[in-house]
Structure formats: C-alpha cells, structure tokens
Amino acid sequence: MVNTMLLVFGLQYILFLLPQVTGKVTLQYLLGLDSQLVSCYYEFDMNTGTCNQLIGNVRQDDCCFNSNYGFRKESGECMSCRQASWSAWTTWGPCSVSCLKGVKQRRRRCDGTGECRDPEKLGTLQTTVCEDKDCCPEQGGWGEWGPWQPCSVSCGDGVSKRERLCSNPWPKCGGGCDGQGEDFQPCLTGDVCPTHGSWSNWGPWGPCSGTCKKEGDNPPSQESRRTCTNPAPSSVPAGRFCQGDGTDIQLCDFLPMCPIDGGWGAWGPLSECSVTCGVGQRFAERNCNNPALKYGGKLCVGDSRKSEICYTQTHCPVDGEWQEWEQWGKCTKSTYPRPISCTKKTGIQNRQRSCLFKGFDGQSCVGSTVDHRLCYDISDTKEKHCEKPGRWNEWTQWSFCHPPCGLGSKQQRVRLCVPDLPEYEEVKGEQVFYSGEPKLTGCPVLSEENKTQSQDCPNVPAC
Incomplete structure (x- = not known):
C-alpha cells in the first residue's frame, strides 16, 4: 500500500514539473512509454517526406527531443517528429x-x-480533367510505288531504289503509315x-x-596496329596499297611511379556532441599517414571517421505553428446599439487563429491571432428584415473529380442565385465586404440542367 502511494505521488510530482506543451514527448520520455528503438535522422524533408542524415538507432522519444528530426520504424516508412501538418x-x-x-x-x-x-x-488526393492533345493520331495509307531509280554506281555492284508516299489517305494528327517509304534492290x-x-x-x-615507372629509367612503351x-x-x-606505317608506338608516360601503400595513424580524441539539445553524434578521426601513401599507392582500408551517439537529455525548442483561420464572425458595430443589417453603416468582422505546439522556449508564431475587416451586414433575420435583388452568377469552374480514383468519378459545376450588389466600396482606403445572407428576389426560374451540370471524368486510374 505504501509503495503504491509513493508511485502515485511520484507521477503527480513529475506531471507538476512538466511544461505545458501540446504533445507528450517529455512525459513519454520520463515514464518510458515509448522505448521502441528507431533509426533516427537529423532531418525530415517536408517536400519529399524522406529522412536524411542518419544518426543511429535510439529510442523514439529520445529522437523526437528535436521536432525537426525524422525516424524510421521496422516498417521502413519515414516519419516526422513534429506535430501533424499537411x-x-x-x-x-x-x-x-x-x-x-x-x-x-x-497528392499531399x-x-x-x-x-x-x-x-x-480536401483529402490526400485531387483529380481534375486534362487534355494534352485535342485529337488522336490517325494512320494514313501508302500510294503506288514510283519507278526504280538509276544504279548507284557506274562499275561493279550497286543498288537501285524506288519510293512511295504516305498519301492514300494522308495521315492526321501526327499519324503515319506502317512500313517503309523506300525499297531497294541490287543492280x-x-x-x-x-x-x-x-x-x-x-x-x-x-x-x-611494364606496370609502373622506375625513377631514372625511360617509361615502358606500348603499340597499336x-x-x-x-x-x-x-x-x-x-589496286593501290595503303600508304604509311601499320604500327605506332608511344611511351606509357601515364603510368604511376611504383607505389607505396598508406597505413593508418592512431585515432584522435572524440569531439564534442554535435548538438546542444536532443540526440547527436560525437566523432573521432584518424589519418592515413603511417606511412603516407606515395606514387599512387593504395589508400588505407577502412573508415577515417567513426561516431557514437550522444544524449544531451535536453529537449529542443519547439516553435509554434499557426492553425487555419476560423470562419469570419458576425458583422457588428460596437458603438451603435441597433442592428446594422441593410444599412449604410459599416461594421467590423473578426476571425481568429491559434498558435499551437510552442514549447521549451521555442519561437512564437509571427503575426496576429486576430484578423478584422470592414463590412456591411446584409443578413436577413427575424429582428431585421433584409431583401436584395438576386441574379444568376456565371458557371463556376468544374470541380475536382469525385471520387478521385476508381469507377464512377464525376465533376460538377453550378450556378447560384446571388445578391446583385454594387462593387465593394472603400472607406478611407480600406475595402469593405458584405456579410451574411439576405432574402433574394428577382432570380428567374431556371431548369435544373441550367443550375447544375455534371460530367464523367474519363480514364480515371484505379484506387
């Protein structure tokens, strides 16, 4: 019973000491919740999703003391130490x-x-229609062979040829004719x-x-015939015989001097840890100078550098990351007690975003957590009626194909009845936006096919 109480008290004390950081890397480390060995890398490439510059095999929580690092489990997939982001x-x-x-x-x-x-x-896969070429090649047909041309030589054996055109019919869109347009026969x-x-x-x-040059002697030679x-x-x-020599000789000046192979010197001391937080490496080096190689001798066999993993037991700073902006809020005017819907009075709209994941003295997100803009409120509510003339807008762009792979993929475009509003006005150089949904009048009745169109996405790859 006493041991159980001590364990509970110890866990509560550890939790009290922990900094308030999203994710529980430090808690995992202290409690040993993730002791699986992984291959740890200095860099996770956000562009390619690959791990670069191997450090070695360490515990996953030790590796992720640095949120810029990446790691591989036995499955082989490279994973990032940072909080999830697209x-x-x-x-x-x-x-x-x-x-x-x-x-x-x-994809993303x-x-x-x-x-x-x-x-x-948005998912991880988007598909859209494309057309690299608006026609497909059509093959043509051969015309009749032309007459045989004169023999290619005036004495001895030669060849004669005849030709035909790919014109019956002519090919289209980059097509051609199967076979050859020239025919040859001996003459x-x-x-x-x-x-x-x-x-x-x-x-x-x-x-x-010889295989090498001896100092003071002429180099070896070689022949070509x-x-x-x-x-x-x-x-x-x-006929005439060839003029000139059938043998050429050159000196082998390119041969090395007879070699002296190199030998390793002693290992130097280990360096300081390569990082000041998280896990890194210490290095020691040795030189191939005992003896030094000469005249193209063989390099020393083995590595000139060795490393060992070092643990700083210090968590690296985790910089904050902006989340997406929330939706714009209601358009209001704090200095005016009545609703401003359908009035000429400008209000303010706000939206917010959160800076998450900052910890261990990392940098805060650069910028503001709140954004605002000037607005006119055109919301139709029970408290304040707002009616605006409507009009049909132009067709939207064709959507992405859904589903993005496999059978039955389609894309869609629509027309919407939207308020017929004047261009955005400016107040003291600032653009003013319309906010809310008014009651619309005046949009002529359209058939369903004039409001929504869909079409098949052709040649969609299987999932």
Whole structure:
C-alpha cells in the first residue's frame, strides 16, 4: 500500500514539473512509454517526406527531443517528429491519356504525430480533367510505288531504289503509315572496278611493357596496329596499297611511379556532441599517414571517421505553428446599439487563429491571432428584415473529380442565385465586404440542367 502511494505521488510530482506543451514527448520520455528503438535522422524533408542524415538507432522519444528530426520504424516508412501538418500539394502528374480527355492527379501527405485537420475535406488526393492533345493520331495509307531509280554506281555492284508516299489517305494528327517509304534492290553494271587499299581503324593500344615507372629509367612503351584491309587492294585490275606505317608506338608516360601503400595513424580524441539539445553524434578521426601513401599507392582500408551517439537529455525548442483561420464572425458595430443589417453603416468582422505546439522556449508564431475587416451586414433575420435583388452568377469552374480514383468519378459545376450588389466600396482606403445572407428576389426560374451540370471524368486510374 505504501509503495503504491509513493508511485502515485511520484507521477503527480513529475506531471507538476512538466511544461505545458501540446504533445507528450517529455512525459513519454520520463515514464518510458515509448522505448521502441528507431533509426533516427537529423532531418525530415517536408517536400519529399524522406529522412536524411542518419544518426543511429535510439529510442523514439529520445529522437523526437528535436521536432525537426525524422525516424524510421521496422516498417521502413519515414516519419516526422513534429506535430501533424499537411505537406504542400505535389505538382500535377501527367495526363492519364496522350490524346483527348483524361485526368491528372496531385497528392499531399499528413506528416507528424496526430491527425491533420481537414475542415474543407480536401483529402490526400485531387483529380481534375486534362487534355494534352485535342485529337488522336490517325494512320494514313501508302500510294503506288514510283519507278526504280538509276544504279548507284557506274562499275561493279550497286543498288537501285524506288519510293512511295504516305498519301492514300494522308495521315492526321501526327499519324503515319506502317512500313517503309523506300525499297531497294541490287543492280549490276557489268564493269569491274579496281579496288584501292585503305587502312582499317587503329587497333587498341597494347599492354605497356611494364606496370609502373622506375625513377631514372625511360617509361615502358606500348603499340597499336592497323591493316590494309578496309578494303584490301584488288589484284585484277590492280589496286593501290595503303600508304604509311601499320604500327605506332608511344611511351606509357601515364603510368604511376611504383607505389607505396598508406597505413593508418592512431585515432584522435572524440569531439564534442554535435548538438546542444536532443540526440547527436560525437566523432573521432584518424589519418592515413603511417606511412603516407606515395606514387599512387593504395589508400588505407577502412573508415577515417567513426561516431557514437550522444544524449544531451535536453529537449529542443519547439516553435509554434499557426492553425487555419476560423470562419469570419458576425458583422457588428460596437458603438451603435441597433442592428446594422441593410444599412449604410459599416461594421467590423473578426476571425481568429491559434498558435499551437510552442514549447521549451521555442519561437512564437509571427503575426496576429486576430484578423478584422470592414463590412456591411446584409443578413436577413427575424429582428431585421433584409431583401436584395438576386441574379444568376456565371458557371463556376468544374470541380475536382469525385471520387478521385476508381469507377464512377464525376465533376460538377453550378450556378447560384446571388445578391446583385454594387462593387465593394472603400472607406478611407480600406475595402469593405458584405456579410451574411439576405432574402433574394428577382432570380428567374431556371431548369435544373441550367443550375447544375455534371460530367464523367474519363480514364480515371484505379484506387
């Protein structure tokens, strides 16, 4: 009983000492709630979702003393130590077809601990219609062969060719014809031509007569040869033999001096820890100078640097992160006691956002937690009636395809009856916005197909 009371008191004391930080990294560390070993990395790349610069295997809570770090579990997926947040959307991928309409996609990730807020339900995959080329290639057909052209030589054996056009019909949109547009056949002149000799290409350089240069001696040499066989001269009628030498010799000046292999010196002392918070590394180095290599000798086998993990037992600062703005509030005028709906009186709208996750002397979010703008209230309420003329707006842009993958994907556009309001006015150089929903009159009746349109998204990839 006494031991149980001491344990409870000890936990309460630890909780009292903890700083108030979103997430429970420090509590996990002190209580040992997450002692799983992970591969810890100095950097989690927010653009690619990859881990860079391995530190070593440590406990997950030790690794995440620095929120910029990343780690891998046995599953192999790279994970971020920061609180959950969305990555940027990737660039749009290629169109799913090379011609006519298809779709292209982009993705984003939720990286970090916890879940990402998604009030607009954008998800992790977006799909939209694309068209790289508004027509598909159509093959043509070959016309008739033309006549055979004269023989290519005046003596000996040659070739003759004929041609045809891809014009029956002509191809469209980058198409072509299957097969060749030229045809060849051998032709004989009946006259024998003399064949003059010509050198073949130089052969590769042969091996050097030695493997290294000795100081004070001439370097070894090597040879390259060629033959008068490209073609060989004819005997009847007689052709000319090749002019020049069939052998070339060069010195192997590029050979190294006879080598002296290097040897390792002693290890130097370990450095200070590479970080002042979280986990890092200490390094020791040694030089390949015992003896130093000379004349292209072999480098020392092994590493010139070794490391060991060091623990500072200090949590790194965690900077605050802005959350999304909340919705704009009601348009009000604090100095005017009556409702301002449908009046010329300007009010103020506010919206707020929260700076979360700041802890351990991290930086606060830069900027204000409150935003405001001037507004006219056009809300139709029980207390204050507000009626405005309405008009049908233009068609909206086509939406993203839903669902974003698989069968039955569609996109939609709509027209809405909106208040016919004047352009935003300015008050002392500030733009003024309309707030609220009035009662609309005057929008002519439209059929459903003139208010909402949908169409299939073609060639959507499977999920």
